[in-house]
Amino acid sequence: MLLATWNVNSLKARLPRVQAxxxxxxPDVVLMQETKMTDKAFPALTFSEMGYExxxxxxxxxxxxxxxxxxxxxxxxxxxxxxxxxxARIITATCGGVKVISVYVPNGRAxxxxxxxxxxxxxxxxxxxxxxxxxxxxxLVVGGDxxxxxxxxxxxxxxxxEGSTHVSAPEREKLQALCDWGxxxxxREQHPDPKIYSWWDYRNGSFHRGWGMRxxxxxxxxxxxDNTTWSAIDRNARKGExxxxxxxxxxxxxx
DNA sequence: ATGGTCGATGGTCGA
Numbered sequence: 001m002l003l004a005t006w007n008v009n010s011l012k013a014r015l016p017r018v019q020a021x022x023x024x025x026x027p028d029v030v031l032m033q034e035t036k037m038t039d040k041a042f043p044a045l046t047f048s049e050m051g052y053e054x055x056x057x058x059x060x061x062x063x064x065x066x067x068x069x070x071x072x073x074x075x076x077x078x079x080x081x082x083x084x085x086x087x088a089r090i091i092t093a094t095c096g097g098v099k100v101i102s103v104y105v106p107n108g109r110a111x112x113x114x115x116x117x118x119x120x121x122x123x124x125x126x127x128x129x130x131x132x133x134x135x136x137x138x139x140l141v142v143g144g145d146x147x148x149x150x151x152x153x154x155x156x157x158x159x160x161x162e163g164s165t166h167v168s169a170p171e172r173e174k175l176q177a178l179c180d181w182g183x184x185x186x187x188r189e190q191h192p193d194p195k196i197y198s199w200w201d202y203r204n205g206s207f208h209r210g211w212g213m214r215x216x217x218x219x220x221x222x223x224x225x226d227n228t229t230w231s232a233i234d235r236n237a238r239k240g241e242x243x244x245x246x247x248x249x250x251x252x253x254x255x
Numbered sequence: 256a257t258g259g260t261c262g263a264t265g266g267t268c269g270a
Contacts, residue, residue, distance in 0.1 A: 009270085010262055034270090036263070061263050107270060147270095160256060201270085202260035211256075245261075245270080 001071060001096050001253045003029045005143035005216055006237075007104070007199075007246035011035040011066070014244055015043060021237055021248065022050060028071045029095045030248075031102035033145045035064030042066065059088040065104050065144070071096030089122070092133065096255065098224065099134055103144035108165035116165060119147070123174035127181065136182025136221055143218040145199075145246065148175050150185060153194040154214035166215060183219035186251060187231045198233050199246045207238055216249045227254045 004027045008014040011032065022030065035042065035058055042056040053072045058064035065088060072095055089104045103126060108119040126142075134140045148171050152158040161167045179185065187196075197212025206212065220228065230252040238247045 013262060034262095062269080109269080157256085201257080204256065204259060206256085206260095209256095242261095 001029070001098070001255050002027045002250060003031070003098075003100065003141060003143070003218070003253065004248045004250045005031040005033070005102065005145075005218060006248035007033040007145040007216060007244060009034050009036075009244040009246065011043070011064070012037055012041070013242065015046065017237070017242060017244070019046065019050070021234075022052075022068075025234070025248075025250075027250065029067065029069045029098075029100055031100060031143045032066040032068070033064075033102060033104035035066055036061055037064055055091055055093050057088045057091040063088040063104055065089060065091045065102045067091055067093045067095070067100060067102050069093065069095040090126070090129070098139045098141055098253070101130070101140070101142045101144075103142060103146070105145060105147045107147050108171065111163065111165060111168055119165070120170055120174060123171065123177075127174070127177055130178065130183075131181060134221075137223065138221055139223045140183075140221045141218060141224055141251075142178070142183060142220070143249070145215060146175065146217050147215055148172060149213045149215055150175055150188065150217070154197075156195070156197070156211045156213070166213060178219060182221055184222070184225040185217055186220050186225045186228045187218055187233070187249060188214075189225070190228070190231045196233055197235075197247075198249055200238060202245050216246055218249055218251050220251070224251075224253055228252065229254050
């Protein structure tokens with residue numbers, strides 16, 4: 001089973017690229033973030049014509065998360081409804097016997113900004129939610145845009161980012177708390193090499209200069225990690241016409 | 256690195 005997470009940065013603007021990528025890669029499940037649209041505008045028919053069931057939790061011009069799957073089981077594994085959250089940042093489904101959660105963690109903006117405190121509180125509530133809906137022995141994938149680089153090798157220049165969000169100790173500790181509960185950063189486990197990034201700023205030619213960060217993660221329980229046969233970040237998706245500023249992250253799990 | 260870019264907007268703001 002091939003699972004992906006991708007911050008598409010507006011599904012309206014990105015739909016041609018998303019369709020082309022899904023047709024090419026044929027993932028079984030895609031977790032999306034930043035769809036930036038209402039539920040009514042979500043192109044469910046487009047996905048169903050491609051063979052995918054879908055679930056979307058949108059709020060309009062900001063945020064918005066979705067899950068599309070072609071391995072939903074009609075009895076036990078149907079895509080489930082949204083979570084309760086003031087902002088559209090989390091949605092859960094069960095696909096092919098694996099519980100999947102698509103998350104869009106708040107950016108934080110700046111360490112001294114109120115939004116950064118919101119980010120930390122949101123990460124606390126994420127852990128509480130995960131603990132409430134699953135146990136570490138379940139088959140669980142929590143994937144999405146975490147807006148956190150887990151360690152310094154996940155950024156192009158740690159010195160340049162000192163004092164910024166995405167790399168600060170408090171948010172990294174919240175991420176570690178999820179791992180302490182029983183989630184593993186399986187992509188990092190399989191790729192200990194530096195310079196594997198999932199996001200590059202649109203500005204300053206960052207992509208071509210290699211100024212990126214690995215902030216899109218697939219955190220998985222042991223049951224999934226021990227059966228992950230392959231993983232990758234598809235940086236080709238960051239190239240070409242009208243790309244998202246994020247690349248899709250993929251894991252292949254044997255079932 | 257934060258200007259420089261995008262996307263949703265319809266003035267700017269957020270990332």
